[in-house]
Amino acid sequence: MATTIKHDVKDIALAPEGVRRIEWADRQMPVLAAIRERFEREQPLAGYRVSACLHVTTETANLMRTLKAGGAEVVLCASNPLSTQDDVAAALVEEYGIGTFAIKGEDHDTYYAHLEAAIDHRPHVTMDDGADVIGILHSARREQLGDVIAGTEETTTGVIRLRALERDGKLGFPVVAVNEARTKHLFDNRYGTGQSTIDGIIRSTNVLLAGRSFVVAGYGWCGRGVAMRAKGLGAHVIVTEVDAMKALEAVMDGFQVMPMAKAAEVGDIFVTATGDKHVIAREHIERLKDGAILANTGHFNVEIDIPALRSLATETREARAFVEEFTLSDGRQVYLLAEGRLVNLAAAEGHPAQVMDMSFANQAFAAEFVIKNAASLERKVYDVPTEIDDEIARLKLATMGVAIDELTEEQATYLASWDEGT
Numbered sequence: 126m127a128t129t130i131k132h133d134v135k136d137i138a139l140a141p142e143g144v145r146r147i148e149w150a151d152r153q154m155p156v157l158a159a160i161r162e163r164f165e166r167e168q169p170l171a172g173y174r175v176s177a178c179l180h181v182t183t184e185t186a187n188l189m190r191t192l193k194a195g196g197a198e199v200v201l202c203a204s205n206p207l208s209t210q211d212d213v214a215a216a217l218v219e220e221y222g223i224g225t226f227a228i229k230g231e232d233h234d235t236y237y238a239h240l241e242a243a244i245d246h247r248p249h250v251t252m253d254d255g256a257d258v259i260g261i262l263h264s265a266r267r268e269q270l271g272d273v274i275a276g277t278e279e280t281t282t283g284v285i286r287l288r289a290l291e292r293d294g295k296l297g298f299p300v301v302a303v304n305e306a307r308t309k310h311l312f313d314n315r316y317g318t319g320q321s322t323i324d325g326i327i328r329s330t331n332v333l334l335a336g337r338s339f340v341v342a343g344y345g346w347c348g349r350g351v352a353m354r355a356k357g358l359g360a361h362v363i364v365t366e367v368d369a370m371k372a373l374e375a376v377m378d379g380f381q382v383m384p385m386a387k388a389a390e391v392g393d394i395f396v397t398a399t400g401d402k403h404v405i406a407r408e409h410i411e412r413l414k415d416g417a418i419l420a421n422t423g424h425f426n427v428e429i430d431i432p433a434l435r436s437l438a439t440e441t442r443e444a445r446a447f448v449e450e451f452t453l454s455d456g457r458q459v460y461l462l463a464e465g466r467l468v469n470l471a472a473a474e475g476h477p478a479q480v481m482d483m484s485f486a487n488q489a490f491a492a493e494f495v496i497k498n499a500a501s502l503e504r505k506v507y508d509v510p511t512e513i514d515d516e517i518a519r520l521k522l523a524t525m526g527v528a529i530d531e532l533t534e535e536q537a538t539y540l541a542s543w544d545e546g547t
Contacts, residue, residue, distance in 0.1 A: 131200075133226045133239065134214040143186075143216025150183035153478035155524035156486045156517060157187055164195030169493045171196030176248035178240065178258045179279065180208040180470050181227040184481035186216065189223050191489050197250075202243040203227035204254040205424075206236045207463060207471035244269065250492055251276035251300075255424050256283035263290065263297055270297035275495035275502060277301045277488055281314075281345070282400045282424035287506050299502035301491040306509035308483040308517045310346045317476030317484075319350025321469035322396060322422040323358065329447040329462050329472040330418060332394070335359030340392035342385065343399035344371040347422060351396050352380055363388050365404075385409050394418045396468075397428035407433035415457040419465070426465040434461065447472040486517045 151158060164170070175197045179185045185201070192199050201223060203209045209227040217225040224246070226239035240257055244266055251258045251273060259276055262269055275298055278284050284304050290296040303309055323334070339360035341352045352362045352375070365385045366372035372382050385405065388395075389412040397404045400423050407430055421428045435441070438451040444460060447468075451459045463471035476484075490513045495502065522529065532540070539545055 130218060130222060130224045131242070132218040132224050133228065133235075133242070134218055135211040135228045137215045137219050139212040140215040140219035143183075143210070143212035143214070144220050146183045146210070147186045147190075147213060147216055150478040150481075151187050154184065154187050154482040154485070156482045156520045157191055157489065159520060159524075160486055160489050161187075161191040161194045164191060164489070164493075168196040170496060173249045173274075173496055174198045174246055175200070175250045175252060175492065176243040176246045176258055177201045177252035178204045178243055179252065179254045180204055180467075180475055181214050181217075181225065182208070182210050182470070182475050183213055184476065184478050184485060186213050186221070187478075188485040188488055189217060190221055191485075192492060193221070193223060195489070195493070197492070198246075200224040200243050200246040200248075201227070202239040202258075203231070203236070204257060205467055205470060206231050206233075207466045208475065210474070247272055249274050250495060252279075252488060252492070253277070253283050254279035256286040259283075259287065259290075259300070263295065267297075273298045274499040275299045275301070277303050277491045277495070278506075279484070279488065280304050280424050281310075281347075284506065285400060291504070291506050296504045296506070299495065299499075299505055299507060301495060301507050301509060303484070303487045303491055303509060306487045306514050306517075308514050308521070309487050309509075312480050313476060313484040314346035315350035315353070317350070317480040318347040318398070318422055318469065319352075319354040321473055321476050322347075322351045322398075322420070323354045325422075325468035325471065325473035326394065326396070326418070326420055326462065329445060329468070330460070332418070334394070337361065337393040338363060338391050340365065340385075340388045340395045341380075342395065342397040342404045342428070343423075344368075344375045345398065345400075348398040349378075351398055351422065352378075356380075360394070363392060386412065389413055392417060395420065397421045397423055399423055399428060402427040403430045405429045407437070410434055410437060410459065413457065413459055416460070418460045418462065420462040420468040421465050422467060422469055424467065429461070429465045431461070431465050434459065483517055483521055486520070487513065490517070 209229040214227045217223045226242045284302045339355040340363045342365045364375040364380045389409040440452040444450040447463045449461045
């Protein structure tokens with residue numbers, strides 16, 4: 126295919142390898158493939174422009190193919206400077222005819238130029254992972270708000286931003302919080318983040334987790350997944366939390382819970398998964414053991430106070446790919462993985478395709494939902510409708526060859542009644 130569409134990728138010659146990997150991922154994404162087949166027949170997105178700002182991975186490529194199959198005019202940019210797979214970006218342009226603006230390791234200016242390119246597409250529907258496109262539309266490009274009928278949001282951090290906009294009465298169009306779908310956060314966040322975060326740490330460091338003190342900051346669904354997988358590899362897992370209920374759950378799940386100030390003194394490996402800033406702050410860095418490894422699996426690189434870490438260091442160097450060594454004034458050495466960005470995407474390949482199958486099925490269904498219901502939606506943040514969530518779960522089970530029971534008429538009546546005694 127001639128590369129006449131607008132794009133900015135590292136090397137278009139990488140496309141054949143990208144196609145092979147996209148096809149491999151597609152084999153693990155049967156729910157999305159079924160949606161793509163229906164979309165191709167029914168064309169529910171025909172005539173609509175979609176601007177997506179997502180991690181440019183093999184799984185995302187199959188979502189973009191699905192949206193295009195449904196008739197949408199699609200443009201994609203990266204939602205993180207280090208998460209792009211360059212061969213996938215090339216394949217999206219060369220093989221699948223989708224305008225893509227993403228280069229792994231792009232600098233700050235290029236990252237924002239790519240966001241602007243996606244917004245230049247003048248979208249009717251936005252698809253965010255971190256609310257960057259929506260953020261620009263609500264600030265520098267407000268004149269385009271009237272063009273947008275709705276958006277979707279993939280991650281917790283983005284949903285937090287959007288709910289803040291809604292709370293302040295400033296949200297310019299309805300948005301579906303795909304992140305809140307049970308088939309997303311129960312599986313993608315727990316099993317996907319859990320496995321891929323550990324994968325990123327091991328790929329970048331090759332350290333043995335067994336016997337190490339492994340600190341997980343935050344016990345939301347992502348933190349739960351990371352703690353579970355680290356424990357499974359033999360690590361002694363410590364959880365830090367600010368939420369009493371989540372901290373109690375972590376204790377009941379068998380993990381040691383303590384404040385970060387104390388965990389900083391005993392931890393060997395740290396992973397932040399909170400969505401907040403400076404979870405590992407200067408006062409914690411000052412207490413770290415020699416050789417401590419710091420990683421982040423939250424969306425933005427603010428969870429670790431990297432400026433403070435740099436100010437405390439007398440020397441820095443690259444110890445390995447995606448591993449920066451900081452020598453502190455007293456000789457201790459601290460290691461930061463993937464520049465404090467998403468370690469699972471920067472140093473590994475992100476979530477397995479099998480779990481992204483459900484997350485991106487939610488995105489595809491959500492795009493169809495907002496287009497179909499645009500006239501009745503208010504400027505609010507909506508959860509994914511329960512019927513969509515249930516349908517994705519049903520489809521996933523079917524593709525796995527798993528059958529379940531159905532309620533009999535008698536059972537359904539009993540559960541819905543109040544007048545049957547014990």
